[in-house]
Structure formats: structure tokens, C-alpha cells
Amino acid sequence: MASTQLHGASVGDRIYRFTTTAFALSIPLLLVLLAIEVVVAAWPALKAFHLGFLTSSEWDAVNGVFGAAPAIYGTLVSSLLALLIATPLAIGVAIFLSEFAPPWLRQPVAFLVDLLAAIPSVVYGLWGIFVLVPFLREHVMPFLADRLHLGDTPLFSGPAYGPSMLAAGLILAIMVLPYISSVTREVLMAVPRSQREAALALGATRWEMIWGAVLPYASSGVMGGVILGLGRALGETMAVTMVIGNRHEISSSLFAPGYTMASVIANEFSEATNDMHLSALMAVGAVLLAITLVVNIIARWLVWRVERRGQA
Amino acid sequence: MIALTVLAALLATLPLVLILGLLLKQGASSLNWAFFTAMPKPVGESGGGMANALAGTMMLIAIASAIGLPVGIGAGMYLAEHRGGRLASVVRFLSDVLNGLPSIVVGIFAWQFLVRPVKHFSALAGGIALAVMMIPLVARATEEMIRLVPNSLREAALALGYPRWRTSLTVVLRTALPGIVTGALVAVARIAGETAPLLFTAFGNQFWSTSLTQPISALPLQIFSYAISPYEEWHSLAWAGALVLLALVLVISLIARFVTRSRFGHGHD
Numbered sequence: 001m002a003s004t005q006l007h008g009a010s011v012g013d014r015i016y017r018f019t020t021t022a023f024a025l026s027i028p029l030l031l032v033l034l035a036i037e038v039v040v041a042a043w044p045a046l047k048a049f050h051l052g053f054l055t056s057s058e059w060d061a062v063n064g065v066f067g068a069a070p071a072i073y074g075t076l077v078s079s080l081l082a083l084l085i086a087t088p089l090a091i092g093v094a095i096f097l098s099e100f101a102p103p104w105l106r107q108p109v110a111f112l113v114d115l116l117a118a119i120p121s122v123v124y125g126l127w128g129i130f131v132l133v134p135f136l137r138e139h140v141m142p143f144l145a146d147r148l149h150l151g152d153t154p155l156f157s158g159p160a161y162g163p164s165m166l167a168a169g170l171i172l173a174i175m176v177l178p179y180i181s182s183v184t185r186e187v188l189m190a191v192p193r194s195q196r197e198a199a200l201a202l203g204a205t206r207w208e209m210i211w212g213a214v215l216p217y218a219s220s221g222v223m224g225g226v227i228l229g230l231g232r233a234l235g236e237t238m239a240v241t242m243v244i245g246n247r248h249e250i251s252s253s254l255f256a257p258g259y260t261m262a263s264v265i266a267n268e269f270s271e272a273t274n275d276m277h278l279s280a281l282m283a284v285g286a287v288l289l290a291i292t293l294v295v296n297i298i299a300r301w302l303v304w305r306v307e308r309r310g311q312a
Numbered sequence: 313m314i315a316l317t318v319l320a321a322l323l324a325t326l327p328l329v330l331i332l333g334l335l336l337k338q339g340a341s342s343l344n345w346a347f348f349t350a351m352p353k354p355v356g357e358s359g360g361g362m363a364n365a366l367a368g369t370m371m372l373i374a375i376a377s378a379i380g381l382p383v384g385i386g387a388g389m390y391l392a393e394h395r396g397g398r399l400a401s402v403v404r405f406l407s408d409v410l411n412g413l414p415s416i417v418v419g420i421f422a423w424q425f426l427v428r429p430v431k432h433f434s435a436l437a438g439g440i441a442l443a444v445m446m447i448p449l450v451a452r453a454t455e456e457m458i459r460l461v462p463n464s465l466r467e468a469a470l471a472l473g474y475p476r477w478r479t480s481l482t483v484v485l486r487t488a489l490p491g492i493v494t495g496a497l498v499a500v501a502r503i504a505g506e507t508a509p510l511l512f513t514a515f516g517n518q519f520w521s522t523s524l525t526q527p528i529s530a531l532p533l534q535i536f537s538y539a540i541s542p543y544e545e546w547h548s549l550a551w552a553g554a555l556v557l558l559a560l561v562l563v564i565s566l567i568a569r570f571v572t573r574s575r576f577g578h579g580h581d
Binding site for chain 2: 010012019021023030088090116121123129131181231234235236237266269282285297300
């Protein structure tokens with residue numbers, strides 16, 4: 001201590017420690033400030049509509065009545081649809097890359113899948129408007145409704161406009177796939193060799209080894225990856241706004257246009273007609289914030305649990 | 313069953329091939345020199361470019377980096393040096409939470425905090441919104457990279473009588489620098505394509521602006537407004553913009569990879 005003080009270090013060290021601590025503290029402060037600002041702005045709407053804000057489907061900016069149920073419903077349905085499509089694919093890709101792919105193919109395929117995460121959301125949206133939506137309208141929707149005779153089921157009924165819950169779910173699936181697959185790949189690689197060798201020694205085939213010994217071991221990490229993907233899907237804004245059709249209505253049909261919380265905000269915020277409208281949009285943001293917070297915390301916890309077990 | 317996993321890999325890379333292919337085809341056909349140098353033309357006039365949006369994107373990235381990099385790197389240094397500390401684990405966890413927040417929520421926060429009180433949109437508000445997204449990314453990358461620096465190096469510097477702060481700044485940080493630069497570039501690539509946080513902060517601007525306190529255009533914003541417009545001319549400009557934006561993001565990501573690779577290259581000579 002005495003010798004460092006001779007170099008005048010004590011002051012420097014104190015400044016250094018103070019500065020890095022302040023920067024580190026800025027992260028929690030930022031998060032608290034963000035939550036407070038959003039909730040304060042949302043307060044008038046939350047106070048005016050109470051729980052009805054979450055359950056009512058009436059969104060009438062002119063008369064100042066706001067219920068976010070269609071947006072909440074749309075967010076959940078489009079995200080679940082995305083997970084339903086992306087999860088099996090992502091796990092398949094991760095298994096292929098960690099178990100079966102020849103070494104020379106591993107890097108390039110992993111790179112290509114990761115590249116999906118690098119494409120900006122607005123570029124997905126552009127592709128969605130001009131390629132995906134017309135393709136769904138002209139080929140996929142008629143095929144599902146007429147060829148497969150699913151048009152009478154509630155899920156695929158109604159006219160095929162194009163912009164729809166189905167389009168949103170599909171584009172979200174493409175967008176969250178790289179996240180799920182990269183987490184899955186990591187947790188699969190973290191499964192210890194002994195686990196695999198034990199299964200092979202018991203006479204399991206390679207597939208039985210993966211199915212019986214590797215996947216169960218990694219399951220909660222895979223689950224964490226899926227929930228991390230869910231977190232991404234719930235908050236994804238631009239691409240969804242551009243393809244979902246933007247209508248405040250709950251419909252059982254995937255062909256019908258809908259809304260998500262993020263796209264309501266993106267679409268109506270700059271045109272908000274009055275203070276209550278603005279506050280209602282902020283309240284939508286607050287609900288979205290709360291949902292993604294919970295989802296992210298669960299995901300981090302699951303991944304952290306597997307990683308800790310892998311280190312032990 | 314193996315065939316199924318191969319099929320999954322093919323299906324997963326298919327959208328990428330489709331999107332990249334179409335971007336190249338549509339984008340390249342409407343991309344020309346004017347795109348980079350000319351201002352947007354009003355509806356009905358053909359031609360025009362996105363010079364202001366390109367400049368705006370560069371400026372927003374600069375503002376975000378000027379704020380996000382020091383804070384992120386500083387926080388990352390704290391996290392690496394207080395590995396087991398209670399505050400460090402809280403900060404680490406919350407920075408992951410911040411990283412997972414929807415960008416639109418960051419956007420409305422920045423609006424409420426920075427735009428509403430002064431009653432006008434500004435480049436500064438947009439840059440700060442992007443910085444908020446950057447900080448957790450840079451902090452975690454810095455932490456990881458500093459952790460890779462061998463402890464013996466730190467101890468050697470301390471044994472030579474270097475005070476702690478000089479050890480951290482001149483020995484540890486310097487050794488970890490290529491990795492931190494990579495982390496910073498990855499963060500820049502990530503925010504360069506963001507649209508949602510800019511909708512109500514930078515807002516967009518039809519004119520040339522470099523003022524911090526005025527609304528400013530950005531490439532993603534311009535692509536968005538052209539894509540949802542009903543005009544054929546604007547659609548092709550949107551494709552060109554998307555191609556340029558993606559190229560920008562990819563080039564930054566590639567430089568990020570190159571920086572870390574060259575560090576390993578040095579190890580051999």
C-alpha cells in the first residue's frame with residue numbers, strides 16, 4: 001500500500017475505480033429509468049381502463065377508448081406460430097452441425113445460418129411485402145384452403161388477402177431461427193463426451209445416442225434457446241408491421257390480418273391523435289416490456305443452469 | 313433421421329439464399345452512382361438517391377458509438393475485474409436483460425425522455441436510443457475479451473510497480489484491444505440496421521441535415537417509408553437501399569472477424 005502511494009497511484013486507482021463503477025452502474029440505472037419513464041407515460045391509460053386495457057378489443061382513437069387485447073393476442077399467436085415452425089428446424093440444424101456434418105461443411109453452414117441474424121429487420125419486411133405476402137396469397141393460401149380443404153376449419157378460413165398472421169408468423173420464424181439454433185448448438189457441444197460414449201457403449205446407434213443421451217442432457221438449455229427466440233419474436237417490430245396487415249381485431253383464422261403490440265406502437269405513435277391515445281400506446285409498450293422482461297429472465301436462467309452444470 | 317437434419321439445414325438456409333438473391337437482382341438493377349450522391353426526388357420524378365439517408369446513418373452510428381463505446385467498455389472492464397462481486401453479477405444480468413428488450417420499447421423510452429420534453433425530434437435522441445442498445449453488447453464483449461488476458465500479465469505489471477489503473481489501461485486493455493474492437497464492430501453492425509428505435513427519435517428528414525438537434529434521415533427509415541409507399545420508383549429505391557444497408561452491415565461484420573484473426577496472425581511471428 002505504502003509503495004503504491006509513492007507512485008501517486010492511490011488517486012489514480014480511485015479515479016479508475018470510480019469511473020468504471022459509474023459506467024457499470026449506468027446499466028441498471030438505464031434499465032430503471034427506462035421502466036419508470038414508460039410506466040409513468042402509460043399511467044393515464046392504465047388508470048383509465050384498468051384491467052379492461054388487457055381484455056377489451058375496442059381500440060377507438062377518436063372516442064378515446066383503448067383495449068389492447070387484439071395486439072396482445074396477435075403478439076402471442078404470431079410468436080408461438082414462429083416458434084412452432086422455427087424450433088424443429090433450428091434443433092435439426094444444430095444436431096446436423098454438432099453431430100453429423102463433415103468438418104469442412106460445419107463452418108460455412110453455421111455462418112450462413114448466423115447470417116440470417118445479421119439481416120436488418122426492415123430488409124426482411126421489404127422481402128415480406130414484395131415476395132412472401134404475394135406468394136402466400138397466390139399459392140400457399142389457396143393450396144391450404146382449397147386443395148387441402150382446410151378452408152372450413154377456423155384456422156384457415158376467410159379470404160386470402162395476403163398480409164396476415166400467417167405471414168407474420170413465417171417471417172418471425174425465419175428471424176428467430178438463427179438465435180435458437182446457435183444456442184442449441186452451443187449447449188449440444190457442452191454435453192460431455194462421457195455422456196455420448198456411455199450411450200454408444202451401451203449399443204445405441206448414433207441417432208439413439210442423440211435422442212436418448214444428448215438431447216435430454218441439453219434439454220433445459222435448448223428450452224432456454226427457444227425462450228430466447230420467443231423474446232426476440234415478441235418484440236420484433238419492423239418486419240411484422242410490414243406484413244401483418246395492421247387491424248385491431250381478434251380472428252381465429254391465420255389468414256386474417258392482425259396486429260402485434262410492437263407494430264401498434266410503430267404504426268400509430270407518430271399519428272397519435274390525443275394524449276390518451278399516446279398514453280395507451282405507451283401502456284402497450286409497458287405491457288410488452290413486462291412480458292419480454294419475464295421471458296428473458298426465464299431464458300437466461302435456463303441457459304445459465306446448463307452452462308453451470310457443464311462447468312462443474 | 314440424419315436425412316431430416318440435412319433437410320432442416322437446407323430449409324434453414326433457403327430463405328437466406330432467396331433473400332440475398334433477390335436483393336442482388338432487384339437492388340443492383342436500381343443501384344447507380346446517383347443513389348449515393350443525389351437527394352431524394354419528390355414523387356413522380358424519376359431518379360434521385362439517398363445521400364442524406366447515408367450521411368444520417370453514418371452520423372447516428374457516430375453519435376451512438378461516441379456514447380455507447382466508452383460506457384460499454386468501462387462497464388465491461390468493471391465486470392471483468394469484479395468477476396465474483398455481487399454488483400457485478402447484478403450488472404451482468406441486467407445488461408443481458410437490457411440486450412433482450414424490444415428495440416421499439418427503447419424507441420418510446422427515448423421519445424419520452426429526450427424528444428417529448430424539448431418537443432422536437434433530433435439526431436441526438438436517435439443516436440442515444442441506438443447507444444442504449446449498444447451498451448450491453450459492448451459491455452459483455454469487453455468483459456469476455458478481458459477475461460482472456462492471462463492473469464500472469466496483470467501480475468507482472470503490478471509486480472513492476474505499476475499502479476492498478478495503469479495496469480488495467482495500458483497492459484490489460486491493450487492486450488484485449490483487438491477483441492474489444494471486434495465486439496464494438498459487431499455492436500455497430502447490429503445497430504446500423506435498426507429502424508424501430510429511430511421512428512420517433514431521429515424521425516427521418518427529406519433534406520440534408522447534419523445538425524444534432526434536427527430530425528435526421530437514416531437508411532433503414534428511408535427503406536421503410538419507401539417500401540410502404542405506393543410508388544414503383546420508390547420501391548426500386550428501397551431495394552437499392554436494402555442492398556446497400558445489408559452490404560454495410562456485412563462489411564462491418566467481416567472487418568470485425570478480420571480484426572480478431574489478425575491478432576492470432578501476430579502470435580505466429
